[in-house]
Amino acid sequence: MLGKIFKQKLQFIKSSLKIHQNSRLSLIQNIQFQSRSPFCSLEQRPQILKNSIKLGNDASKGQQIQKNLQEEFNQIELISNPQHQNRVKKIIQTYVVNTDFVNIEQLAEFIAFDGQKLLQKLTSMGINPEKISLKEANLISLEYDVKIQHKNEKGNIKQRSPVVTIMGHVDHGKTTLLDYLRNSQIAKGEFGGITQKIGAFHVLTPEGQRITFIDTPGHEAFSNMRVRGANSTDMIILVVSAIEGIQPQTLEVIKLAHQNQVHILVAINKIDVPGARPDLVEKQLKEQGKLDLEPFGGNIPVVHISALNGTNMDLLLELILFESELMELKEDYDSLAEGVVIESRRDVDNDEKSCTIIVQKGTLKVGDHIIIGNNYCKVRSIKDDKKNMLKQAFPSYAVEITGIKELPQSGDVVFALESENKAKVISQRRIKNEEELNSQEEQFIQGSGSKLKFENVREKRKFFSGNREITEAKYNEVEARILDKIKQLEEIDFKSETEMNDIQQKIQKLKQDLQQNKQYMANLVGDVKVGNSINLIIKANDFGTKETLVSQIIKAKLAYEDIQLNIISATVGQVTEADIRDAELFNAKILGMDIQLSKDVEQLVKQKKIVVKSHKIIYTLIDDIKLLMEQGPEEAEEEEKEVERGQAVIQSVIEIKASKSQTQFVAGCKVLSGKINKKHLYRIERDGEIIEKDLEIANLRHFKKEVEEIKEGSECGIIFFRFNSFEEGDTVVAYEKE
Ligand SMILES: Nc1nc2c(ncn2[C@@H]2O[C@H](COP(=O)(O)OP(=O)(O)OP(=O)(O)O)[C@@H](O)[C@H]2O)c(=O)[nH]1
Numbered sequence: 083m084l085g086k087i088f089k090q091k092l093q094f095i096k097s098s099l100k101i102h103q104n105s106r107l108s109l110i111q112n113i114q115f116q117s118r119s120p121f122c123s124l125e126q127r128p129q130i131l132k133n134s135i136k137l138g139n140d141a142s143k144g145q146q147i148q149k150n151l152q153e154e155f156n157q158i159e160l161i162s163n164p165q166h167q168n169r170v171k172k173i174i175q176t177y178v179v180n181t182d183f184v185n186i187e188q189l190a191e192f193i194a195f196d197g198q199k200l201l202q203k204l205t206s207m208g209i210n211p212e213k214i215s216l217k218e219a220n221l222i223s224l225e226y227d228v229k230i231q232h233k234n235e236k237g238n239i240k241q242r243s244p245v246v247t248i249m250g251h252v253d254h255g256k257t258t259l260l261d262y263l264r265n266s267q268i269a270k271g272e273f274g275g276i277t278q279k280i281g282a283f284h285v286l287t288p289e290g291q292r293i294t295f296i297d298t299p300g301h302e303a304f305s306n307m308r309v310r311g312a313n314s315t316d317m318i319i320l321v322v323s324a325i326e327g328i329q330p331q332t333l334e335v336i337k338l339a340h341q342n343q344v345h346i347l348v349a350i351n352k353i354d355v356p357g358a359r360p361d362l363v364e365k366q367l368k369e370q371g372k373l374d375l376e377p378f379g380g381n382i383p384v385v386h387i388s389a390l391n392g393t394n395m396d397l398l399l400e401l402i403l404f405e406s407e408l409m410e411l412k413e414d415y416d417s418l419a420e421g422v423v424i425e426s427r428r429d430v431d432n433d434e435k436s437c438t439i440i441v442q443k444g445t446l447k448v449g450d451h452i453i454i455g456n457n458y459c460k461v462r463s464i465k466d467d468k469k470n471m472l473k474q475a476f477p478s479y480a481v482e483i484t485g486i487k488e489l490p491q492s493g494d495v496v497f498a499l500e501s502e503n504k505a506k507v508i509s510q511r512r513i514k515n516e517e518e519l520n521s522q523e524e525q526f527i528q529g530s531g532s533k534l535k536f537e538n539v540r541e542k543r544k545f546f547s548g549n550r551e552i553t554e555a556k557y558n559e560v561e562a563r564i565l566d567k568i569k570q571l572e573e574i575d576f577k578s579e580t581e582m583n584d585i586q587q588k589i590q591k592l593k594q595d596l597q598q599n600k601q602y603m604a605n606l607v608g609d610v611k612v613g614n615s616i617n618l619i620i621k622a623n624d625f626g627t628k629e630t631l632v633s634q635i636i637k638a639k640l641a642y643e644d645i646q647l648n649i650i651s652a653t654v655g656q657v658t659e660a661d662i663r664d665a666e667l668f669n670a671k672i673l674g675m676d677i678q679l680s681k682d683v684e685q686l687v688k689q690k691k692i693v694v695k696s697h698k699i700i701y702t703l704i705d706d707i708k709l710l711m712e713q714g715p716e717e718a719e720e721e722e723k724e725v726e727r728g729q730a731v732i733q734s735v736i737e738i739k740a741s742k743s744q745t746q747f748v749a750g751c752k753v754l755s756g757k758i759n760k761k762h763l764y765r766i767e768r769d770g771e772i773i774e775k776d777l778e779i780a781n782l783r784h785f786k787k788e789v790e791e792i793k794e795g796s797e798c799g800i801i802f803f804r805f806n807s808f809e810e811g812d813t814v815v816a817y818e819k820e
Contacts, residue, residue: 174224174227174228174229174420174442174443174495174497175192175227175228175229176228176229176230176231177192177228177229177230177231178231178232178233179216179230179231179232179233180232180233180234181232182215182216182232183213183214183215183216184214184216184219184230185211185212185213185214186200186201186204186211186212186214186636187633187636187637189214189219189222189223189230190636192219192223192228192230193222193223193225193226193228194226195226197632197633197636198636198648198649200222201636203222204222207222216230216231216232221504221507221508224453224497224499224508225508225511225512225515226515227495229420229497235417237414237415237416237417238414238415238416239412239413239414239415240412240413240415241410241411241412242411242412242413242476242477242478243284243291243292243293243294243406243411243478244293244294244316244317244402244403244405244406244409244411244478245294245295245296245314245315245316245317245440245478245480246293246294246295246296246315246316246317246318246319246402247295247296247315247317247318247319248260248295248296248297248318248319248321249318249319249320249321249335249338250320250321250322250331250332250335250351251321251322251323251326251329251330251331251332252329252331253323253326254321254322254323254326254329254332254351254352255321255323255351255352255389255390256321258351258389258390259319259321259349259351259387259389260295260297262389262390262392262395263283263285263295263395264283264285264295264297281296281297281424281425281438281480281492282294282295282296282297282424282425282438282440282467282480283295283297283467283480284466284467284479284480285399287399287400287403291403292478293399293402293403293406294440294478294479294480296314296315296424296440296480314421314422314424314440314442315344316344316345316406316409316411317344317345317346317347317402317405317406318335318338318339318344318345318346318347319347319348319349319398319402320332320335320336320339320346320347320348320349321349321351321389322348322349322350322351322363322367323350323351323352323363324350324351324352324353324355324358324359324360324363324386325352325355325357325358325359327359327362327363327366328363328366328367328370328371332367332371333370333371336371336372336373345382345405345409346373346382347382347383347384347385347398347401347402347405348364348367348373348375348382348383348384348385349384349385349386349387349389349398350363350364350384350385350386350387351387351388351389352388352389352390353386353387353388353393353394354388354390354391354393360386364377364378364384367384368380383401383405385397385398385401411478413442413443413444413477413478414443414444414477415444415445415476415477416444416445417443417444417445418444418450418497418498418499418500419441419443419444419445419446419447419450419452419475419496419497419498420441420442420443420444420495420496420497420498421439421440421441421442421443421446421496421497422439422440422442422493422494422495422496423437423438423439423454423455423490423491423492423493423494423495423496424437424438424439424440424480424492425437425438425492426438426486426489426490426491426492427489428489434484435484435486435487435488435489436482436483436484436486437454437482437483437486437489437490438480438481438482438483439454439480439481439483439496440478440479440480441475441476441477441478441479441480441481442477442478443477444477444498445474445475445476445477446461446464446474446475446479446481446483446498447461447464447473447474447498448461448462448463448464448472448473448474449461450498451498451499451500451501451502451504451505452496452497452498452499452505453495453496453497453499453505453508453509453512454486454490454494454495454496455488455490455491455494455495456509456512456513456516457486457487457488457490457509457513458499458502458505458506458508458509459485459486459487460485460502461483461484461485462483462484462485463483463484463485464481464482464483465481465482465483466479466480466481466482467480467482519542523542561596561660564592564595564596565596567592568589568592568593568596571585571588571589571592572585572589615646615647615648616646616647616648616671616710616711617647617648617650617668617669617670617671618635618647618648618649618650618670618671618672618673618707619649619650619651619652619661619664619665619670619671619672619673620632620635620649620651620652620653620673620674621652621653621654621655621656621657621661621672621673621674621675621677622652622653622654622674622675623654623655623674623675623676624654627654627675627700628652628653628654630700631652631675631700631703631704632649632652634700634704635647635649635704635707638704638707638708638711647707647710647711648668648670650664650665650668650670651664656677656678656679656680656683657672657674657677657679657683657687657694658683659682659683659686662683662686662687662690662692665690665692665693666690666692671692671693671694671695671710672692672693672694672695673694673695673697673703673706673707674694674695674696674697674703675696675697675698675700675703676696676697676698677694677695677696678696679694688772688775723819724763724817724818724819725817725818725819726756726815726816726817727756727757727759727762727816727817727818728753728754728755728756728757728758728759728762728794728815728816729753729754729755729756729813729814729815729816730751730752730753730754730758730792730798730800730813730814730816731751731752731754731811731812731813731814732749732750732751732808732809732810732811732812732813732814733750733751733752733797733810734750734810735747735748735749735750735808735809735810736748736750736799746801746806747801747806747808748783748799748800748801749799749800749801749802749808749812749814750797750798750799751797751798751799751800751814752795752796752797753792753793753794753795753796753797753798754794755794756794756816757791757792757793757794757816758779758782758791758792758798758800758814758816759790759791759792759816760779760782760790760791761790761818762779762816762817762818763775763776763777763778763816763817763818763819764776764777764778764779764802764814764815764816764817765777765814765815765817766805766808766812766813766814766815767812767813767815768809768811768812768813773807773808773812774805774807777802777803777804777805778802778803779800779801779802779803780801780802780803781799781800781801782798782799782800782801783798783799783800784796784797784798800814
């Protein structure tokens with residue numbers, strides 16, 4: 083019933099394109115008005131504008147309007163949905179640049195790799211880190227599934243067909259739906275023969291339009307893609323039974339689609355069964371599933387079907403094509419192919435290995451040299467799901483290929499390269515990287531006793547390559563987990579001494595874990611060698627400054643090849659107790675912008691004698707670092723040595739009125755040893771504790787006379803810059819930093 087209504091609606095939209103030839107202008111204006119209306123949400127605007135662009139296609143004044151709308155649409159699209167163009171997250175990420183060279187900072191950012199490690203890599207390959215050709219950059223970036231492309235590399239951009247995955251709760255009819263689609267094609271005799279199950283198949287509409295279906299029912303294929311941090315689907319058909327309605331896995335699919343920003347189309351199935359209530363299911367989907375369904379004015383289409391007897395299946399296909407048209411699925415047909423593995427298998431009879439891939443970009447040809455997973459091979463044959471031998475496969479094609487040496491896993495990356503040699507080199511490095519990654523993970527798990535959870539391989543790689551964002555997050559995650567356990571244990575009311583000992587032992591063990599964890603993490607972050615290097619903890623006041631500081635430091639570092647400089651961490655915000663702990667552990671200096679220490683932290687800084695330096699301008703901070711590097715680690719250490727020049731005791735505190743509103747305090751002192759000189763720095767000690775340090779003298783007097791220096795045994799009056807909280811009996815210590 084409702085299927086009919088839908089068909090009518092589709093028909094209406096289509097016919098409106100023709101009927102409104104004369105009155106279309108007003109329609110477009112109406113839509114324009116709608117899209118500008120304050121009642122139109124930002125999310126709706128692209129859709130409305132997109133529709134209006136379509137409508138504007140052949141309107142009399144359409145061209146100009148279309149251009150304006152397109153511009154407005156582009157702008158809105160950027161604001162409202164930056165991911166829109168990227169709905170299918172490619173496994174190979176492409177970055178477009180407008181220069182022939184990139185530098186180390188750009189490359190490090192593209193491949194989300196630690197700058198210091200990248201520097202080592204570039205040096206070992208003999209590449210100038212400041213001038214990396216795109217060819218060289220790709221040789222490295224392709225190890226990490228990233229391509230760097232010049233803006234002028236023009237491709238042959240054309241419409242590609244949609245790739246669709248069918249998902250839903252158990253028994254709601256996914257297999258039946260797929261079987262119907264697959265068999266309807268055979269039944270129509272369009273291809274003859276029996277389809278082979280290769281994990282994906284395609285359907286051709288009577289108009290010759292192609293749709294690729296991934297036919298691994300359930301979540302398996304999709305989840306595997308997710309593990310790789312990508313997916314190959316343009317749309318998910320969410321199958322919901324009209325009898326059972328929303329079930330746990332239905333909600334799971336909705337969540338998955340949202341997380342991955344994949345468009346949903348709802349197919350309410352089993353409408354042939356007596357008692358089916360598709361209308362109620364729609365309400366459920368809206369209320370519980372929070373889906374913005376079309377029948378309620380939203381943009382998620384719903385179609386009522388019976389997969390068993392084929393009711394409204396043609397409508398479903400039409401709808402898929404209609405949605406894909408709106409999504410403007412376009413791809414470069416001329417570039418080297420890129421894709422993703424759906425399934426792989428070994429032939430029982432002849433042991434031949436083959437796998438199904440979805441081509442995402444470019445054209446895959448027989449004879450291409452490809453990387454598949456981490457291995458490389460030459461494509462021997464390409465077959466479609468109807469067993470037709472192909473010479474080439476275009477974007478969105480699902481094909482079975484042979485020639486592979488090792489069986490890849492679903493979700494593995496596939497990309498073609500210009501030569502076998504290049505494929506070989508990249509493959510070898512990818513294998514090496516993977517081995518390193520695995521052994522690092524093993525070591526880490528052994529070392530910390532705390533298992534980390536990674537969303538996908540990319541995240542894992544970022545973590546082990548020392549990517550600070552990820553490392554910091556994971557580091558905090560583990561630390562929080564351990565601290566939480568310690569807290570729980572500390573709160574236990576023990577009933578006996580044995581129990582108490584047992585708990586304390588556990589706490590002790592956890593504290594060791596914490597320490598080990600820290601040490602291990604720090605090693606990962608930057609090959610930290612305590613004592614033999616300059617170690618820094620960078621604090622910035624915002625994210626942008628942090629990025630600039632880190633990249634400037636890496637740049638500054640390039641000039642001092644033989645100096646080991648490590649950034650232990652670079653974070654936004656004020657100095658924390660954790661920073662102090664790290665500074666102590668790695669003998670690191672804390673450098674930052676506008677640092678203001680809280681009372682507790684300040685206390686710790688003094689106690690642990692940590693060097694904290696605050697700057698107002700990025701460049702002075704960088705200069706400071708350059709100075710440290712010029713001096714080298716040893717001198718840099720010694721720079722902080724304070725050499726005592728004299729001591730005095732405060733015998734009285736004198737208050738004087740400097741002006742009507744200003745009171746000054748003079749410390750009346752007697753010099754006990756050495757000298758008090760205006761050039762020196764001063765610290766105030768009370769009962770053996772340092773109250774303040776690095777003070778400078780504003781005014782030094784011998785009786786009424788202003789002097790530069792006072793010798794042992796004499797008395798004097800001192801006014802310090804910005805400090806007057808001294809008390810009678812405090813010791814004033816003069817020192818110089820050498
Ligand atoms: N009457 C009727 N029965 C259907 C329809 N679609 C599926 N079925 C039946 O529902 C049952 C489950 O269908 P499947 O296609 O196996 O469901 P599925 O979602 O693939 O289930 P899993 O693979 O277990 O997740 C089967 O007995 C189908 O015959 C339909 O449209 N109408």
